[in-house]
Amino acid sequence: MKSPMRLAKAEDVRAIGLAPAAEEERKPRLLAKLKELRGSMRSLAVMLDTCVKCGNCVRQCHSYLGTGDPLNAPPARADLMRKLYRRHFTLAGRLLGRITGAEDFDAQTLDAWLTYFYQCNECRRCAVFCPLGVDTAEVTIAGRHLLSELGMVPRFMQQVALNLQKTGNNMGIPKPALLDSVEFLQCEMLEETGLAVKIPVDQAGSEILYIPSSADFFTNVDTIIGVAKMFHALGASWTISSAVLEAANFGLLFNDSAMRAHNRRMRQAAEELGAELVLQGECGHGWRAARLCTEAASGPVRFRLMHVLDYTARNLGRLALRRLSMRVALHDPCNYARAGDLIDEPRRILRACVEELVELAPNREETFCCGGGSGILMDEMMEIRLKLGKKKAEQIQAAGRIDYLAAGCSICKAQLPHVAAHYGMPDLAIGGVMDLVGKAMDMNRSTGGV
Amino acid sequence: MFFFGYILPYAAAAVFVVGMVRRTWDWLSRPVPLPLTVSSVAGGRRARAAAVAKELVLFPSLYRGDRRLWLSAWLMHASLLVVLVGHTVGIAFAAQQFRYFGASKEASVWLSGAMGLLVGLVFTVALLTVLYRRAANVEVKRISGPDDYLALVLLLCVAASGLAMRYSAEVDLAEVRTYLAGLLVFRASPLPRAWLFLVHFAAVNALLLYFPFSKLVHLTGAFVGRSLLVQPPPVYPTPADGPTAAPLFSQGDRP
Ligand code: SF4
Ligand code: SF4
Numbered sequence: 001m002k003s004p005m006r007l008a009k010a011e012d013v014r015a016i017g018l019a020p021a022a023e024e025e026r027k028p029r030l031l032a033k034l035k036e037l038r039g040s041m042r043s044l045a046v047m048l049d050t051c052v053k054c055g056n057c058v059r060q061c062h063s064y065l066g067t068g069d070p071l072n073a074p075p076a077r078a079d080l081m082r083k084l085y086r087r088h089f090t091l092a093g094r095l096l097g098r099i100t101g102a103e104d105f106d107a108q109t110l111d112a113w114l115t116y117f118y119q120c121n122e123c124r125r126c127a128v129f130c131p132l133g134v135d136t137a138e139v140t141i142a143g144r145h146l147l148s149e150l151g152m153v154p155r156f157m158q159q160v161a162l163n164l165q166k167t168g169n170n171m172g173i174p175k176p177a178l179l180d181s182v183e184f185l186q187c188e189m190l191e192e193t194g195l196a197v198k199i200p201v202d203q204a205g206s207e208i209l210y211i212p213s214s215a216d217f218f219t220n221v222d223t224i225i226g227v228a229k230m231f232h233a234l235g236a237s238w239t240i241s242s243a244v245l246e247a248a249n250f251g252l253l254f255n256d257s258a259m260r261a262h263n264r265r266m267r268q269a270a271e272e273l274g275a276e277l278v279l280q281g282e283c284g285h286g287w288r289a290a291r292l293c294t295e296a297a298s299g300p301v302r303f304r305l306m307h308v309l310d311y312t313a314r315n316l317g318r319l320a321l322r323r324l325s326m327r328v329a330l331h332d333p334c335n336y337a338r339a340g341d342l343i344d345e346p347r348r349i350l351r352a353c354v355e356e357l358v359e360l361a362p363n364r365e366e367t368f369c370c371g372g373g374s375g376i377l378m379d380e381m382m383e384i385r386l387k388l389g390k391k392k393a394e395q396i397q398a399a400g401r402i403d404y405l406a407a408g409c410s411i412c413k414a415q416l417p418h419v420a421a422h423y424g425m426p427d428l429a430i431g432g433v434m435d436l437v438g439k440a441m442d443m444n445r446s447t448g449g450v
Numbered sequence: 451m452f453f454f455g456y457i458l459p460y461a462a463a464a465v466f467v468v469g470m471v472r473r474t475w476d477w478l479s480r481p482v483p484l485p486l487t488v489s490s491v492a493g494g495r496r497a498r499a500a501a502v503a504k505e506l507v508l509f510p511s512l513y514r515g516d517r518r519l520w521l522s523a524w525l526m527h528a529s530l531l532v533v534l535v536g537h538t539v540g541i542a543f544a545a546q547q548f549r550y551f552g553a554s555k556e557a558s559v560w561l562s563g564a565m566g567l568l569v570g571l572v573f574t575v576a577l578l579t580v581l582y583r584r585a586a587n588v589e590v591k592r593i594s595g596p597d598d599y600l601a602l603v604l605l606l607c608v609a610a611s612g613l614a615m616r617y618s619a620e621v622d623l624a625e626v627r628t629y630l631a632g633l634l635v636f637r638a639s640p641l642p643r644a645w646l647f648l649v650h651f652a653a654v655n656a657l658l659l660y661f662p663f664s665k666l667v668h669l670t671g672a673f674v675g676r677s678l679l680v681q682p683p684p685v686y687p688t689p690a691d692g693p694t695a696a697p698l699f700s701q702g703d704r705p
Contacts, residue, residue, distance in 0.1 A: 038480075040480065040483060042478070042674070043482065043486055043678050045476065045477050046678070047675065049665070050667060050668040050671030050672065050674075052665050053584075053593050053594055053595070053598045054590075055519070056512050056515040058589050058593065060515060073593060079593070092664070098595075099597060099600070100595075100663075100664075101595040129514065130675075131505065131506075131509050131523075131672070132671060132672045133505075133672070133676035134675060135488075135679065138486055291684070292684065295684035296684075299688050300688030302687045304687060338488050338489070341489060341683070366514075
């Protein structure tokens, strides 16, 4: 099956610093890069060798369960790379061929890679269920990177990368537009609270550099409002930076150099502004990239690095919150639960903000992905996205009547409304965790916290 | 027969040991540029080692995923381990090991035999269950290749011939023991000619030769793989004396 996903044109790929490979150059380049990558990644090396095909992970993968496509079963997915590896880089594979699962590059190889590596949400649920620690997401992230080295990049990712180059954010918001929307948000908050709650931009000397998701200025404004109100209540010295208005780091999901470049943007902005603490906003994979990759991409660094949910949970005692009378279900974003160590924090926050918190089952480390994970948010992928979201939809349905689904991740927030509408829950309110903090806060009592 | 009895076993053992050491070294010598922590484990290196050990001793991830698979996989591995220990002890003490626990000479031999039989049966049944699952469960069958069956069939040959040896009047266990003990101390003793023993011995050698080139490398790969998932996350600000986060198996290999 060929994926409906649209690829970026060669000149657009060049514009983001990647070199497209001509048809005949593809196989040799892919093999050379695979060899290099395997040499530089212990994870890939061991995972290509050790899967025993026990099948324990198969029915744990929402992508397989939702699409029913056998090649979306994690071991089958990883085999798309493994068979090439066996054929070219193992003695048994070279001598015995198919008996060992070895197969050579052919006309279908790259199509299959594009299709199935981009139907993996990089959610890592399979890794939690693999007795050997095989993380299929690690293999597919490597696969996506290799595709990008051949110049094969989804148009969606290419546009994001281009926007990042130009503006430091995924949506391509230039500074004047940013200032406009900040102005607008401040007016809103003034009207609502009667207080001059600020969203400082590029304020040198601030203690905290807050890195929002750029979507917070369009679709998820309640998230940034919640954050601004909290900072106001705590009397914190904070700022956002127009140079890095993006917690997301799509590079993690398609090209390693792009990941590193965006990570360095964060470091540079923090150093220029003299921030002592960098706080990441509501974005799942962005938190993974910041927390786990900063040291390698930009290190050593002098600032502390924290997630806004962790920061908020630690400051709950200093915020005057009144519980909203709502029944709220929490969705654990994959990268908080399986890379970010953010499992109890959102729960503590929500318990302080709403009357009833419901758990989806399974949850925490075993949470199911929303189906949009790893930036599979392209419109042309909608049909597949809805299938990828099936497991999540079933979980939400099973939770009974809820007033709000709290999903502290911009990708989840972009994906879940489609899923909810498609599976018969068109009226479900979906938003971030910080949104509720903003709504539950009694600004007059909180003010002057510090 | 000289080759079979006195060269092949050493060659197979060498291929197994050298192959596994090289394979494992090959993994461990690669850097870990980006940690892939799934969840960090509180406590230091020891706590992380304990987390890895728990997974590898009890297979909780299989337990959470599929109880039946867990039971057969666990029994398969555990009984194999006992069989290996049993062979070593049985050969070293000529089945007299239970005399140290107060059993008589005859009782010790009987106990040794009975335990071997029991564990051997468990091993065989577990292997058959796993093989059945592989062939009968569509989802598992789809992801299985010839090599997945080959590994099981080899193990089954070893197990079945080993069990059958106990019932063959032709096999003289004392003679087998002398031969094997001789191999261990590099002193040639006559190769037993009982065909069941020869089949068992051939299958073991084939398994050893196949091992480092197959998925059976998960013998050591499991430690490497699981330890990657519990690697501690980096600490910020970066401590003055450099990055503190290090994988379980090596230190300071991150730039
Ligand atoms: S990472 Fe998630 S989507 Fe990808 S194979 Fe594993 S379980 Fe499936
Ligand atoms: S659980 Fe691990 S070993 Fe088993 S099939 Fe999945 S990836 Fe392979």
